[in-house]
Amino acid sequence: MIPAVPDFGIGPAPVSGRADEVAPGVVRLTAPNPGLMTGPGTNTYLLGRGELAVVDPGPSDEAHTAAIVDTAAALGAIRTVLVTHTHPDHAPGAAALAAATGARVVGYGPAEGFAPDECAGEGWSLTVPLPTAGGALTVRALHTPGHASDHLCWLLEEHALLCTGDHVMHGSTVVIRPPDGDLHQYLASLARLRGADPPIATLAPGHGRLMERVPEVVDALVAHRLGRHERIASALAQRGDATVDELLPEVYGDVTERQLPVARFSLWAHLRALAQEGKAVLADDGTPAAGDTLESRWAAAA
Numbered sequence: 650m651i652p653a654v655p656d657f658g659i660g661p662a663p664v665s666g667r668a669d670e671v672a673p674g675v676v677r678l679t680a681p682n683p684g685l686m687t688g689p690g691t692n693t694y695l696l697g698r699g700e701l702a703v704v705d706p707g708p709s710d711e712a713h714t715a716a717i718v719d720t721a722a723a724l725g726a727i728r729t730v731l732v733t734h735t736h737p738d739h740a741p742g743a744a745a746l747a748a749a750t751g752a753r754v755v756g757y758g759p760a761e762g763f764a765p766d767e768c769a770g771e772g773w774s775l776t777v778p779l780p781t782a783g784g785a786l787t788v789r790a791l792h793t794p795g796h797a798s799d800h801l802c803w804l805l806e807e808h809a810l811l812c813t814g815d816h817v818m819h820g821s822t823v824v825i826r827p828p829d830g831d832l833h834q835y836l837a838s839l840a841r842l843r844g845a846d847p848p849i850a851t852l853a854p855g856h857g858r859l860m861e862r863v864p865e866v867v868d869a870l871v872a873h874r875l876g877r878h879e880r881i882a883s884a885l886a887q888r889g890d891a892t893v894d895e896l897l898p899e900v901y902g903d904v905t906e907r908q909l910p911v912a913r914f915s916l917w918a919h920l921r922a923l924a925q926e927g928k929a930v931l932a933d934d935g936t937p938a939a940g941d942t943l944e945s946r947w948a949a950a951a
Contacts, residue, residue: 651876651903657866658819658858663689666712668720671859672808672851674698674779674786678720680707682738685907688819688856691738693717694812696805697777697786699725703752704803704812705733705855706742714745721750729775731788732756733814734800735763739855757792757799769801783807793842795835796823802842809850811842817866819857822873824911825918827943832878832922836871843867881919882928882949890932890948893917913943920947 661669663679671677676695683690693713694704701721707713721727727750732740735756740763743754747766755773756765771792779786787806793816794800803812815823816838825832842849843864852860860866881900885891893916901912923929924937924947931941932948 651880652869652872654820654822654869654873655865656820657860657862657869659861660859662858663692663856665690666716668695671853672805672810673781674777675805675808675810675853676720676724677853678713678716680710680713680738680742682708682710682713686824686911687738688821690856692853692855692857693742694853695721695724695727696788697725697779699778700728701725702729702731702775702777702788703727703746704731705739705814706730706746708738709741709745711745714742714749717742717746718749725778726750727752729777730754731769731801731803732763732765733802733812733816733855734797735761736797736815737761739814757801760799779807791841793838794831795833795838796825796830798829798831798834800838804849809847810853811849811851812853812855814855817842817852817854817860817870819854819860821857822870822915824915826914827918827921830914830918832874832918833925836874839867839871877915878919878922881916882923885920885923885929885947886949888949890946892946893920893943917941917943923947 665679665681669677678693679690691707693707696702730743730752747754753766755767755769758768769790774789776785776787789804791802793802796815849863884900928950929947930950932946
């Protein structure tokens with residue numbers, strides 16, 4: 650049996666359009682884009698006082714951009730817009746927010762129509778004023794590929810609070826969509842969060858409520874993912890060879906019908922990971938995953 654992902658959520662549930670202060674100097678505002686992939690909606694975080702940074706401006710949505718600007722009016726001026734990754738529910742709102750406020754946009758790099766003013770990688774940091782944290786709050790980038798190769802988490806050092814984007818979500822696992830997404834990179838990035846020194850105390854996800862008990866959260870996500878991985882390896886070995894769509898109902902029988910089209914991508918990521926481990930090959934030519942597609946036929950390695 651694949652272990653379920655427990656509900657580790659704490660604090661108020663996200664409500665679209667409502668501003669919640671989830672830590673000193675950290676205000677969460679949720680976009681009006683609830684759905685299968687976004688849960689209650691994409692969380693935007695406003696950091697600091699006086700001069701603000703915004704993490705994940707969300708989708709291109711005039712109402713949400715206006716809500717960010719209105720919420721910021723009581724807190725200070727938005728100077729920097731930080732993006733966790735370029736997926737359409739996290740980054741497209743950056744251009745409109747920058748146009749409305751004059752802020753600079755910071756992200757890992759240009760992709761999918763997103764073009765930051767400044768590229769940030771591992772260790773990039775800035776400070777925002779915060780009187781209640783001794784005068785300032787340091788925000789540092791952690792490169793956490795897996796869900797997306799350009800994924801950054803943003804660590805608020807004085808709070809030991811991590812804005813996780815889609816690297817960790819409340820109450821569910823993330824989709825890994827090849828070729829940009831990679832299962833082994835995702836697991837390594839999770840392990841990095843678990844072993845952070847000093848420890849991370851709180852996760853502020855891009856979707857859902859805050860979470861504490863970080864090692865337990867990470868362990869649950871890893872156990873769930875590895876359980877799925879073992880099921881897929883076993884099913885492929887029993888069949889001998891199969892495509893993603895042939896395996897899908899067998900190895901994802903525990904998810905809803907609505908989730909199956911999305912699960913196809915994670916299944917593909919698991920098959921690619923099995924190839925990296927020497928446990929699967931492309932059935933047509935016996936090679937590892939180079940040149941594979943979502944429609945490829947896979948075989949258990951001899």
